[in-house]
Amino acid sequence: MAKELKELTKRSVNYSQWYQDLVIKADLAENSAVRGCMVIKPYGYAIWEKMQRILDDMFKETGHVNAYFPLLIPKSFLSKEAEHVEGFAKECAVVTHYRLKTNHDGTGVVVDPAAKLEEELIIRPTSETIIWNTYRNWIQSYRDLPILCNQWANVMRWEMRTRLFLRTAEFLWQEGHTAHATREEAEIEAKKMQEVYANFAENYMAMPVIKGVKSASERFAGALDTYTIEAMMQDGKALQAGTSHFLGQNFGKAFDVTFIDKEGKSDYAWATSWGVSTRLIGALIMSHSDDNGLVLPPHLAPIQVVIVPIYRSEEQLAQISEKVNGIVANLKKMGISVKFDDADNKKPGWKFAEYELKGVPVRLAMGGRDLENNTIEVMRRDTLEKETITCDGIEEYVQNLLEEIQQNIFRKALDHRTASTITVDTYEEFKEKIEEGLFIMAHWDGTPETEEQIKNETKATIRCIPLAGDKTPGKCMVTGKPSAQRVLFARAY
Amino acid sequence: MAKELKELTKRSVNYSQWYQDLVIKADLAENSAVRGCMVIKPYGYAIWEKMQRILDDMFKETGHVNAYFPLLIPKSFLSKEAEHVEGFAKECAVVTHYRLKTNHDGTGVVVDPAAKLEEELIIRPTSETIIWNTYRNWIQSYRDLPILCNQWANVMRWEMRTRLFLRTAEFLWQEGHTAHATREEAEIEAKKMQEVYANFAENYMAMPVIKGVKSASERFAGALDTYTIEAMMQDGKALQAGTSHFLGQNFGKAFDVTFIDKEGKSDYAWATSWGVSTRLIGALIMSHSDDNGLVLPPHLAPIQVVIVPIYRSEEQLAQISEKVNGIVANLKKMGISVKFDDADNKKPGWKFAEYELKGVPVRLAMGGRDLENNTIEVMRRDTLEKETITCDGIEEYVQNLLEEIQQNIFRKALDHRTASTITVDTYEEFKEKIEEGLFIMAHWDGTPETEEQIKNETKATIRCIPLAGDKTPGKCMVTGKPSAQRVLFARAY
Numbered sequence: 001m002a003k004e005l006k007e008l009t010k011r012s013v014n015y016s017q018w019y020q021d022l023v024i025k026a027d028l029a030e031n032s033a034v035r036g037c038m039v040i041k042p043y044g045y046a047i048w049e050k051m052q053r054i055l056d057d058m059f060k061e062t063g064h065v066n067a068y069f070p071l072l073i074p075k076s077f078l079s080k081e082a083e084h085v086e087g088f089a090k091e092c093a094v095v096t097h098y099r100l101k102t103n104h105d106g107t108g109v110v111v112d113p114a115a116k117l118e119e120e121l122i123i124r125p126t127s128e129t130i131i132w133n134t135y136r137n138w139i140q141s142y143r144d145l146p147i148l149c150n151q152w153a154n155v156m157r158w159e160m161r162t163r164l165f166l167r168t169a170e171f172l173w174q175e176g177h178t179a180h181a182t183r184e185e186a187e188i189e190a191k192k193m194q195e196v197y198a199n200f201a202e203n204y205m206a207m208p209v210i211k212g213v214k215s216a217s218e219r220f221a222g223a224l225d226t227y228t229i230e231a232m233m234q235d236g237k238a239l240q241a242g243t244s245h246f247l248g249q250n251f252g253k254a255f256d257v258t259f260i261d262k263e264g265k266s267d268y269a270w271a272t273s274w275g276v277s278t279r280l281i282g283a284l285i286m287s288h289s290d291d292n293g294l295v296l297p298p299h300l301a302p303i304q305v306v307i308v309p310i311y312r313s314e315e316q317l318a319q320i321s322e323k324v325n326g327i328v329a330n331l332k333k334m335g336i337s338v339k340f341d342d343a344d345n346k347k348p349g350w351k352f353a354e355y356e357l358k359g360v361p362v363r364l365a366m367g368g369r370d371l372e373n374n375t376i377e378v379m380r381r382d383t384l385e386k387e388t389i390t391c392d393g394i395e396e397y398v399q400n401l402l403e404e405i406q407q408n409i410f411r412k413a414l415d416h417r418t419a420s421t422i423t424v425d426t427y428e429e430f431k432e433k434i435e436e437g438l439f440i441m442a443h444w445d446g447t448p449e450t451e452e453q454i455k456n457e458t459k460a461t462i463r464c465i466p467l468a469g470d471k472t473p474g475k476c477m478v479t480g481k482p483s484a485q486r487v488l489f490a491r492a493y
Numbered sequence: 494m495a496k497e498l499k500e501l502t503k504r505s506v507n508y509s510q511w512y513q514d515l516v517i518k519a520d521l522a523e524n525s526a527v528r529g530c531m532v533i534k535p536y537g538y539a540i541w542e543k544m545q546r547i548l549d550d551m552f553k554e555t556g557h558v559n560a561y562f563p564l565l566i567p568k569s570f571l572s573k574e575a576e577h578v579e580g581f582a583k584e585c586a587v588v589t590h591y592r593l594k595t596n597h598d599g600t601g602v603v604v605d606p607a608a609k610l611e612e613e614l615i616i617r618p619t620s621e622t623i624i625w626n627t628y629r630n631w632i633q634s635y636r637d638l639p640i641l642c643n644q645w646a647n648v649m650r651w652e653m654r655t656r657l658f659l660r661t662a663e664f665l666w667q668e669g670h671t672a673h674a675t676r677e678e679a680e681i682e683a684k685k686m687q688e689v690y691a692n693f694a695e696n697y698m699a700m701p702v703i704k705g706v707k708s709a710s711e712r713f714a715g716a717l718d719t720y721t722i723e724a725m726m727q728d729g730k731a732l733q734a735g736t737s738h739f740l741g742q743n744f745g746k747a748f749d750v751t752f753i754d755k756e757g758k759s760d761y762a763w764a765t766s767w768g769v770s771t772r773l774i775g776a777l778i779m780s781h782s783d784d785n786g787l788v789l790p791p792h793l794a795p796i797q798v799v800i801v802p803i804y805r806s807e808e809q810l811a812q813i814s815e816k817v818n819g820i821v822a823n824l825k826k827m828g829i830s831v832k833f834d835d836a837d838n839k840k841p842g843w844k845f846a847e848y849e850l851k852g853v854p855v856r857l858a859m860g861g862r863d864l865e866n867n868t869i870e871v872m873r874r875d876t877l878e879k880e881t882i883t884c885d886g887i888e889e890y891v892q893n894l895l896e897e898i899q900q901n902i903f904r905k906a907l908d909h910r911t912a913s914t915i916t917v918d919t920y921e922e923f924k925e926k927i928e929e930g931l932f933i934m935a936h937w938d939g940t941p942e943t944e945e946q947i948k949n950e951t952k953a954t955i956r957c958i959p960l961a962g963d964k965t966p967g968k969c970m971v972t973g974k975p976s977a978q979r980v981l982f983a984r985a986y
Contacts (some may be wrong), residue, residue, distance in 0.1 A: 039563065068541075072530060075602060101582065
């Protein structure tokens with residue numbers, strides 16, 4: 001283990017390699033035999049399950065229900081919304097046949113040419129088209145609205161350059177798709193879900209985010225407005241962590257979804273869609289983890305507390321176990337996820353390194369002297385600080401410590417972002433500072449041309465037009481034309 | 494609603510049409526624009542979510558963890574296990590291209606011939622091949638075993654004749670895939686998961702099942718033994734509700750998954766796989782529901798109790814609501830899922846019919862006189878019996894009633910199965926009785942030839958060789974050759 005740990009590249013040496021190493025060594029995910037598709041290993045999936053459970057509860061609290069729509073979408077559906085097809089056609093996995101036949105000469109199986117589909121099907125890159133085709137039959141009157149559906153599903157976008165969790169051909173996500181009777185209601189919904197995502201990011205992932213709206217060129221293909229939450233990774237790059245789209249009547253019109261309103265007039269339904277994905281696991285890793293391994297926020301850690309016994313004999317282990325089992329039972333009663341690792345084929349030192357790598361927030365260790373003294377050693381993963389304390393009231397101590405760790409890693413990430421966010425007024429300074437891995441607040445003239453120029457010359461994009469903060473107008477740093485407010489620039493994942 | 498309800502075909506008239514009507518009218522699922530693929534609507538999906546949660550807890554209690562493997566499988570993987578490819582090649586959706594291109598002449602999108610995959614990918618019909626290809630790298634030593642993974646996923650089998658939930662091209666399921674160091678351990682695992690499924694079927698779905706092992710010709714493609722649970726539907730047909738496969742070393746050998754055992758020798762890993770799917774929702778419907786609509790077991794009902802107010806004025810509604818809100822709060826505290834339907838745009842009669850159709854186990858109704866008398870009307874969905882009782886202790890009454898309904902519908906299904914299961918000794922009687930929709934216990938000589946003959950002549954298949962019950966040997970009803978024990982014959986879904 002010690003040897004393998006050494007192989008975790010230091011962040012200061014190569015941040016990207018550190019990330020890749022950590023995902024593999026912490027057993028979160030790995031590449032599969034299918035290009036761009038990952039295997040999410042049990043420990044990584046356990047984090048996703050925690051995320052799912054929490055988000056699902058939030059969606060239900062805000063009135064949504066789950067449903068499930070087909071994986072495959074007729075090719076023609078994609079073309080019905082002009083911008084949508086431009087956005088997704090280039091990365092579609094296409095199903096053309098529905099049968100293989102076996103060659104009995106031992107050369108395996110071949111596609112059966114007789115089983116060619118009349119119309120090709122694509123694997124959903126996102127489900128607006130198939131869902132709005134379905135909604136057409138669900139919606140006749142304003143009484144049928146709103147429809148507030150969410151779906152947990154896999155989607156596929158044939159990406160050429162993939163990275164585990166951050167960008168994979170197949171990924172898991174949730175996609176909400178809502179239909180409303182009025183523009184206003186749909187806009188409120190889109191903003192509400194942005195709030196839900198921000199709440200989840202900050203209070204569960206301990207990841208501060210900037211809420212904003214995307215510039216036209218960064219919008220979802222088919223949206224009138226895309227609301228986003230943008231997070232800063234440790235290397236100063238931005239990561240788009242969740243988006244919520246106000247789709248106007250684009251899909252209502254494309255799929256002819258009309259309803260009779262309260263006044264008896266026919267109108268097209270208004271739409272939103274919103275999603276977060278397994279990408280969040282990548283964001284989580286790059287927000288908090290360090291050169292020793294993962295640092296997981298207690299609110300999402302699959303194992304919140306691990307207890308390691310340090311013993312010289314079976315008898316001593318039995319004594320320690322008796323003591324520890326009481327603590328385990330109490331912690332479980334408090335809803336804390338705890339593991340007592342008494343496996344005898346691994347040394348305590350190996351276990352310590354392993355749980356550090358896995359980001360378990362609190363590690364307790366009990367040895368012979370602790371047993372005599374009624375004490376226990378507590379290590380917190382975020383600061384690696386150790387202390388030995390009394391066992392009396394250890395459960396409340398641990399509960400409070402978990403909360404403190406949750407707050408501390410949020411604060412740390414927020415401090416980092418604050419220290420790495422600057423305001424810039426000239427394009428020269430911008431070009432210089434963007435190299436340092438910073439969030440830059442700067443004025444922009446609002447045109448896609450200037451945005452494109454900045455992107456081409458600096459690789460920085462407009463992450464969002466922030467909803468909160470300084471709204472003072474100014475002059476575009478590039479063209480000198482009027483700017484309504486500063487916008488957030490950064491290089492991004 | 495009254496009109497629509499009338500349109501629910503009676504079971505005695507056409508059982509198959511009744512099923513189809515009910516799935517649609519109770520808003521469980523519908524066909525989609527993609528042939529054979531269904532849309533699972535929110536109410537149907539809510540049942541699936543309940544099933545998932547309970548099964549997932551059961552899997553975790555038996556030591557399993559969740560993971561996620563790729564949707565797409567290289568075509569060549571399928572060929573590596575000879576029987577497996579025979580079983581699945583004929584119903585595979587095949588991905589051949591990874592890009593569409595847009596025609597700017599307005600004719601939409603076409604497949605880009607330049608984006609042809611070197612090797613075709615198939616959408617998983619089941620994941621043994623991609624998972625065992627992954628396990629090769631996870632397993633070196635007996636210390637890495639067992640691996641006990643489960644996956645919740647969508648799969649696709651290109652079925653020509655589909656029926657909502659029962660047989661669809663795409664369906665949702667869970668698939669467990671375990672790897673073991675010994676044959677014995679794998680066999681124990683396969684049988685253990687059959688037990689888990691039987692427990693779930695009987696105690697949550699209220700659906701009695703017969704546990705058995707499949708004959709060779711009914712086995713999963715690639716298995717040495719398939720353990721099954723078989724349920725009887727109301728029409729006397731059998732439904733295979735869950736299977737657990739002992740795969741021997743077939744996939745270990747096909748994918749070269751070896752490990753060093755305790756003695757230092759290399760051996761192939763032993764495998765099991767096991768799964769249940771959204772088909773269970775079809776089984777649930779056909780086990781209990783009636784001509785008025787769904788009958789859901791309380792342990793799986795998304796809404797266990799509905800409360801309908803009957804009022805003449807806003808003031809009266811306010812008084813009733815005050816009283817009902819207290820009951821709602823108490824029921825929720827007891828973990829009971831309850832809905833107070835005070836919507837004012839629907840009449841009580843409409844609501845009654847609606848919740849009957851939706852199979853809500855207990856309906857409470859409170860009117861003005863009830864309010865005066867401190868009473869409430871209780872209707873149980875399974876028997877449609879109504880009574881008016883005091884509000885004092887109504888919560889405990891409802892809790893007990895839910896449990897009684899759960900037991901009652903199980904008993905009813907069991908009684909039906911007992912009354913519809915017969916023992917037959919001659920093939921003449923068999924051919925006559927199989928027309929009546931019965932489970933028939935009969936002797937069989939153990940050969941696939943006789944099995945095939947019976948199937949061709951009667952459409953009945955061997956559902957399983959039961960694990961419990963009469964083990965007396967006898968003579969095959971067709972050939973007169975020796976038979977080890979009676980086996981279960983039925984026509985099946």
